[in-house]
Amino acid sequence: MALEFRSVTKEFLTRSGEVLTAVSDVSFVVNEGEFVSVVGPSGCGKSTLLSMTAGLYQPTQGEVLVSGEVVRGPNGHVGFMLQKDLLLPWRNIVSNVEFGLEARGVPAADRRRRAMAELERCHLAGFENHFPYQLSGGMRQRAALARTLAIEPEIVLLDEPFSALDAQTKLLLQNSFAGTIAESRKTTLLITHDLAEAVLMSDRILVLSERPGRVVAEIVVDLPHRDEPLRRRTMPEVSDYAGQIFRHLKLEEKAI
């Protein structure tokens, strides 16, 4: 098991002193090499799950395990990526990709070699000396993926990585991410608002309730071509799956 949540509850203290429960009693497992998506209404604690996996903060109750070890703080097993690319504007692309390796005492020549290999894999060869502002939004996200994969994490966490992109770039980037991730066989947790995206990219989908978030449904996507969302997209079953999630989120009731 690459990732496991054991009855995790997270409470925050708000500024006014009240206790806000972001997620409540969440349990799930992500197996090695699996691609799992998490969908749920805004504010239900999806990003909170991600931060706890990355070790940025601790659950109030329960525990998070990565590769069988309880997460007690930031650790090298997890790489994460957000909607913002978080590239350092003062560094060129290749040294941005090297950023995560710098804390681990990897020799400079090795770092460069690994970063170049990741850039190649993320279809950014030739852009290593560009600065972030010289790249398009989609290319910047690919650079951020290269940086995430360069540290060779056991788990890749993606928090709405495509939501700031236009529709076409999004499709192409989903395809290229899916290919890259399948090729590297990484265990992946994707957080998204886009139901179609969840169906196109995942092996399994977890649906969270309104805050406090709990897992209300688990949907196994039994379709081929996980590594090629553009091909999966043409399959008629996709809309059935999306409809299923739609019902679990009770979107019709809210529309009234």
Next chain:
Amino acid sequence: MTQATPVPAGAQAPARKERQGKAAMAATHSTLFASLALLVLVLLAWEFLPPALGVPKFIIPTVSDCIVELQRMWTQESLLAHTFSTALYTVLGFAIGSLLGAAIGYVLGMSEFWEKVLSPYILALQIAPKVAFAPLFIMWFGYNSMPKLLVTVLIVFFPVLVNVLQAMKTVDRDLINLARAYNLSRWRIFRKVEMPSTMPSLMAGLRIASTLAVIGVTVGELVGGNTGLGFLISYGGGQANAAMVFNAIVLLTVIGFVLYSALARVEARVLHYLPKAQG
């Protein structure tokens, strides 16, 4: 701009670039020309208007009077030594003040506790007119170069401190979290994320500080001492030699301008990664 006829992208790009380059060059040329023309106009007005209106020379000396006086100051008042002294203390005060300001800004930016403890005093000192400390410093240190250096350091210190501190507080939290997730130590997070993030604000602070440095030194020299352009101003004022005062002011401005331009150059280098505004 919309183009109907398809043009091979490769062929079109360099031509357009060149045209844009030429247009930009023409634009800088014309602004430069206008600026120079304005200067000539002002100098002409200065030369001919006051005499025409019957303003006496000891009130507003003409340009040619000032140039004559400049030659006299050069030979009889050791103008070069005074100018050099002022320039030296401007740079020295600027360097010490901004180094201290930046250092303390970064330290306070890393410690929320001390920032909260000290912020009311920082605000108070920031508001206090720093140049008013000059007589005090003279009482403490005597008529030497210490008071003017201290006034300059003090006046330079705050804008740098405040800019750095503000920038430290607004560094992107997600960026810091990313660095934390990569297991970077506190010191490395500072060096690799926070420090570079604050660079634009630091540079802006330094630019403000450079203009204030000249004021600091001038006040220090005006109040006490017998060297520097500030001293020449008070000396010339005492003798009702307006041309001397004018000349000293011009030279002070030149010193400030040189310092500012040097910083603007450094800034353009350091912040090369910021996208330049188009057009």
